[in-house]
Amino acid sequence: MLVRVTSEVLDPGEAIAAVASPRAGAINVFLGVVRDNNLGRNVGHLEYEAYESMALKVMRELGEEAMARFGLENVAILHRTGRLEIGETSLLIAISSGHRAESFTGGHWLVDEVKKRVPVWKKEVWDDGEEWIEGPESLGMQKAPPSMVSR
Amino acid sequence: MCIGGAGLAQPAAKPGYNGRVGVTVLLFASLAQAAGTRRLELEWRDGETVGSVCARVIERMPALERFVPNLVFALNEEYADAADPVPRGATVALIPPVSGGS
Numbered sequence: 638m639l640v641r642v643t644s645e646v647l648d649p650g651e652a653i654a655a656v657a658s659p660r661a662g663a664i665n666v667f668l669g670v671v672r673d674n675n676l677g678r679n680v681g682h683l684e685y686e687a688y689e690s691m692a693l694k695v696m697r698e699l700g701e702e703a704m705a706r707f708g709l710e711n712v713a714i715l716h717r718t719g720r721l722e723i724g725e726t727s728l729l730i731a732i733s734s735g736h737r738a739e740s741f742t743g744g745h746w747l748v749d750e751v752k753k754r755v756p757v758w759k760k761e762v763w764d765d766g767e768e769w770i771e772g773p774e775s776l777g778m779q780k781a782p783p784s785m786v787s788r
Numbered sequence: 789m790c791i792g793g794a795g796l797a798q799p800a801a802k803p804g805y806n807g808r809v810g811v812t813v814l815l816f817a818s819l820a821q822a823a824g825t826r827r828l829e830l831e832w833r834d835g836e837t838v839g840s841v842c843a844r845v846i847e848r849m850p851a852l853e854r855f856v857p858n859l860v861f862a863l864n865e866e867y868a869d870a871a872d873p874v875p876r877g878a879t880v881a882l883i884p885p886v887s888g889g890s
Contacts, residue, residue: 686817688881691865752886756862758817759887769818771858771885 638704639713640696642689642757652713652731661710661733665740667748669728671721675770681763685718685727688756692716695755699747707743709734714747716757727759728752790842790856791870811836811874813845814881815852819859823849832876838863839870841880858885 639655649666656664671683700712710733717727730748734740760769813828820826830844838861846853861868862881874880 688814688816688862688865688883691862691881694865754867754886756816756881756883756886758884760817769821769884770887771818 638697638700638711639715640693640700641715642687642692642696642718643715644717644719647715647717647726647729649726649729649731652715652729655713656711656731656733658710658733660735663734663737663740665732665734665737665744667728667730667744668726669748671723671725671727673723675761678761679763680723680761682723683721683727684760684762684767685716685721686758686760687716687718689718692755692757696751699750699754703732703743703747703750707734707739707746709739709743712743712747714751716751716755718757790839790846790859809876811841811876812879813841814879816881817884819852819855819882819884822851822855832874836874837870838868838872838874838880841874842870842882845882852882855882855884859883860885 639652649668653664653666671680673680696714696716700714703709703712713729713731715729717725721727728751730744730751732740732744732747734743758769758771760767809832811830811832813830815823815826815828828845830841833840842856842859842861846856860883861870862883863872863874864878
């Protein structure tokens with residue numbers, strides 16, 4: 638299993654190589670990418686911060702749980718920190734499995750759990766300000782920052 | 789009240805003792821920004837719990853009180869409940885809602 642928290646660019650090729658296995662008939666790759674808008678506002682760039690030691694621990698636990706629960710061959714979970722521009726990859730997950738079905742179901746579960754449980758935060762920076770965006774998007778629980786609510 | 793509003797039920801963290809006498813508190817994201825610091829050292833008190841540590845941080849930095857309803861806690865890098873006992877030398881993290889990925 639490959640888990641990493643890094644300020645370096647994430648390379649899908651490395652994650653694919655890390656999970657490749659002669660027993661795997663499928664490799665599924667998910668990229669979480671910085672988009673140029675959120676909650677109706679234009680985003681300039683994002684800044685990610687992690688509780689790195691705990692993030693690695695939680696990623697490893699989730700990876701093990703995903704492998705056991707869905708019968709996966711291997712998983713790679715990488716999260717980037719620091720300043721990310723539009724279009725850059727913040728989260729990279731690769732999954733190998735015997736057949737394609739579990740690579741999709743296991744991958745969907747793992748992406749959602751990573752977003753819920755791994756202690757990583759992002760700050761949106763736009764032209765005239767910045768705001769921490771807190772709450773997992775995957776659960777629809779992401780809150781509009783106070784500055785937007787009061788508008 | 790530091791009751792850990794956001795939940796995330798977890799088994800109690802294993803107690804650990806790393807040789808320091810106090811309690812280290814880690815702050816992140818919006819909380820660190822509001823506090824102007826990422827780390828506090830508190831004196832350990834008898835009967836210390838995650839909730840009592842959180843309450844003492846708020847006492848020292850009242851500006852953080854508005855974050856409390858949305859916080860979860862970690863004790864020695866495991867998600868923890870407010871009622872979990874905090875051993876001497878432990879690290880408690882006050883964790884705002886996480887937002888990984890993009």
